[in-house]
Amino acid sequence: MARTAFFVYLIFIFFGTEKPFDVSLQEQVVPTSNTLNQSLSLLFVVSILSLWGLLRQVVEVIRQEKFLTLFLGWVVLSVFWSDYPMVTLKRSIAVLGESIICLAFLMRARWSTDALRYFRIIAGIYVVLTVASVILYPRGAIQWEFPAWRGLAPTKNNLGQISLFSMIIWLGVVSYNRGRLNNALHYALLGLTFVTYLGARSTTSFLVGAFLLTVFLLMRIGTLISRPGVARVYAAVVTLSTVALALTLFVFTPDYLAALFGVFGKDLTFTGRVDLWQTVLAMTHPKMLLGWGFGAFWVMDGSHLVRLFQQFIWIPNQAHEGYIDIYNQTGIVGLVLLAGIVASYLYGVAHVRTRQLWFWVVLAILVFNLQESLFFRPRHIGHFMFVFSYLALHTDRLRERGVVQQEPSPRSPQPW
DSSP, X not given: OHHHHHHHHHHHHHXXXXXXXXXXXXGOOSOOOOHHHHHTHHHHHHHHHHTTTOHHHXXXXXXXXXXXXXXXXXXXXXXXXXXXXXXXXXXXXXXXXXXXXXXXXXXXXXXXXXXXXXXXXXXXXXXXXXXXXXXXXXXHHEETXXXXXXXXXXXXXXXXXXXXXXXXXXXHHHHHTTTOTTHHHHHHHHHHHHHHHHHHTOHHHHHHHHHHHHHHXXXXXXXXXXXXXXXXXXXXXXXXXXXXXXXXXXXXXXXXXXXXXXXXXXXXXXXXXXXXXXXXXXXXXXXXXXXXXXXXXXXXXXXXXXXXXHHOTTOOSSOSXXXXXXXXXXXXXXXXXXXXXXXXXXXXXXXXXXXXXXXXXXXXXXXXXTTSOXXXXXTOHHHHHHHHXXXXXXXXXXXXXXXXXXXXXXXXXXXX
């Protein structure tokens, strides 16, 4: 039950619940409610039922991770001060249900890497259909104003995000299947995913990918340095040099910095994002402690947004900054709890023995949220991957200690 619910829900995380090639989705400012979205709630119930008999182990997971549970509890409580309590309640149930789907699967898996079996099936089908849609139906699969691919996704930025997450997954798949014949297919799908990544022409996705590659290279160089003292000095020098270079560019050479962003088609305001951030922060200041309520700030018929839309005629449906959107929805309290989630994850990564492929997913999401709002957006791949990666770490840690039992694999003792 847990595996089936996870697999089915993962399909809709990749493919969405709206019909593809709908140009109106590019301008849609609020998620629509349809029968399919509502029926997905049944998967929440199935996942809860699959946890029957595991109450003690679930409590142990909650005791160890703490911060996600506290954040979700705070989100539900925000119904009481939200100007749109029904919107807040529905979205609270959605993010709570997605967390339960992830937890139920992880509690019934041997290790978190068991999920790669499901990710590779869905990601493989998705990338093939995306390329096919661009070739066979370019009118719907290409955003001609850029031009850039969007494939089956609502926008090119969504395709860029899905492609980057998929490439991380494929790199994990080929690593686990090293020496096997089916890895030729995995490498082919990795290459095809890279083509969609380039075709999306998403500047944010390119910058996040470049950041991940830089971190990976630095970590590889660090492992080549055998003496721990030298490694620490090396890491400190690299970090300080990076910070010094960034400050120099921002403070002393803004013209060069503007030229650098110009290469990626951006300006120093990040295409108006900086002005939007300032406006949203100013509007949230009177509610800085509690926030507007989860999902309540960007309700499009809200009277508080009239002035904002007069200034930003492109009608944003997010702050394009995940940390600001958490602040405007859940206030300082929610932002502190989010910081606790991140700190808990980073601490856990440093103390787990099991390899965590999902670390790269979390790192990508943390950087993505500097330009896009991915945190705790129901049915968004960024949110789903973030919650799954966080819970994967903590369940793996408890398995290492024997607190959470290892479920027998349906096929073999290996992840495949």
